[in-house]
Amino acid sequence: MSPYIGKIKSAIAGELVERFSKPGDLVVDPFAGAGTIPFEAALRGRRALAADISPYARILSKAKLSAPRSLGAALCLAERALEEAARLPKPDLREVPPWVRRFYHPETLREVLNLASVCRQPGNEFLMACLLGILHHQRPGFLSYPSSHLVPYLRDRKYPRHKFPEMYAYRHLKPRLLAKVKRSYKRFARPRGSAVAEFKQTAVQNLELPARFGALITSPPYMNALDYGRDNRLRLWFIDPSLVDEVDNDVTQRRQAFIDAITSLASIVERGLGRNGYCVFVVGEEFKRSFDAHPSDAVVRIMREQAPSLRLKTVMADEIPDVRRTRRECKGVKTEHFLVFQRN
Numbered sequence: 001m002s003p004y005i006g007k008i009k010s011a012i013a014g015e016l017v018e019r020f021s022k023p024g025d026l027v028v029d030p031f032a033g034a035g036t037i038p039f040e041a042a043l044r045g046r047r048a049l050a051a052d053i054s055p056y057a058r059i060l061s062k063a064k065l066s067a068p069r070s071l072g073a074a075l076c077l078a079e080r081a082l083e084e085a086a087r088l089p090k091p092d093l094r095e096v097p098p099w100v101r102r103f104y105h106p107e108t109l110r111e112v113l114n115l116a117s118v119c120r121q122p123g124n125e126f127l128m129a130c131l132l133g134i135l136h137h138q139r140p141g142f143l144s145y146p147s148s149h150l151v152p153y154l155r156d157r158k159y160p161r162h163k164f165p166e167m168y169a170y171r172h173l174k175p176r177l178l179a180k181v182k183r184s185y186k187r188f189a190r191p192r193g194s195a196v197a198e199f200k201q202t203a204v205q206n207l208e209l210p211a212r213f214g215a216l217i218t219s220p221p222y223m224n225a226l227d228y229g230r231d232n233r234l235r236l237w238f239i240d241p242s243l244v245d246e247v248d249n250d251v252t253q254r255r256q257a258f259i260d261a262i263t264s265l266a267s268i269v270e271r272g273l274g275r276n277g278y279c280v281f282v283v284g285e286e287f288k289r290s291f292d293a294h295p296s297d298a299v300v301r302i303m304r305e306q307a308p309s310l311r312l313k314t315v316m317a318d319e320i321p322d323v324r325r326t327r328r329e330c331k332g333v334k335t336e337h338f339l340v341f342q343r344n
């Protein structure tokens with residue numbers, strides 16, 4: 001629906017759900033991101049509980065887990081939201097920070113601002129996700145001046161305005177949004193009726209879970225490698241302009257914060273994981289020398305201390321080929337470790 005740095009491949013998430021949980025289990029993912037693992041769990045008849053600190057994760061997870069029933073229903077929803085947005089007063093662009101204004105033709109920006117305020121109403125997460133998915137890129141189906149897709153920066157050197165004036169023209173929101181809705185339903189799969197899914201926007205340190213759950217499958221934030229706030233800043237601004245500086249936390253910046261987050265999680269698992277249940281971590285290994293231990297070693301050590309009733313069953317290492325990465329030739333995470341723990 002919309003790019004998410006550090007997203008796990010859907011096929012891998014599906015495989016982990018198949019192998020390490022049973023139909024009917026409550027599958028928990030406390031670092032849900034784009035909601036990939038909870039969505040694959042719900043598709044396979046599990047109940048899914050997703051959580052993440054980021055409002056962008058909330059939008060994408062809810063959009064996937066409770067999308068409209070059919071393309072027709074989704075288009076109807078989009079048409080109604082566009083009509084509602086068109087009835088709103090024209091926004092005053094002087095209230096928009098200059099770093100946001102730089103990305104858009106003023107008329108396009110007015111349309112986007114009004115639709116975003118309609119999409120912020122609860123229940124409109126699917127439409128918000130579609131809008132976020134077309135916010136910035138250089139292709140004609142997107143809303144911004146030429147810019148990158150994953151992380152927002154303008155490509156005005158590669159596409160100078162005097163040589164490519166059409167890329168700086170007004171971009172009508174309605175046809176682009178409807179086309180995006182149609183694209184979202186091209187490979188549409190809907191969770192089965194029996195699957196119940198929930199999303200909690202919270203830091204893992206404050207996460208409260210039901211007394212028992214069947215499996216915990218998650219990919220924690222990459223230690224010291226990604227900055228979810230900075231990389232999603234434009235999308236976050238449209239989700240909630242007041243939050244943009246508060247979204248990231250230091251789990252992605254400081255080793256100790258990563259360790260604290262995994263420590264909270266390990267004690268949650270020790271308390272709540274059902275008999276024979278699995279706990280699976282997909283950990284990105286960064287190769288900077290500045291840390292004395294690898295993140296997966298840290299996870300194993302913390303689990304041993306905080307969750308003594310679980311045993312480490314399997315460790316699988318997966319090299320991430322450059323072609324499969326969202327950012328090629330990036331100097332951070334080169335390998336993922338799959339750590340599989342089971343409760344005795």
Ligand SMILES: C[S@@+](CC[C@H](N)C(=O)[O-])C[C@H]1O[C@@H](n2cnc3c(N)ncnc32)[C@H](O)[C@@H]1O
Pocket residue numbers: 004005006007008009030031032033034035036037051052053054057202203204205218219220221222228249251252261
């Ligand atoms: C590697 S990503 C998860 C990607 C996800 N599996 C997917 O497929 O999109 C890690 C996530 O952890 C979240 N995160 C970072 N610090 C957190 C915290 N303290 N509590 C909860 N979530 C946090 C980030 O917002 C990010 O979405």
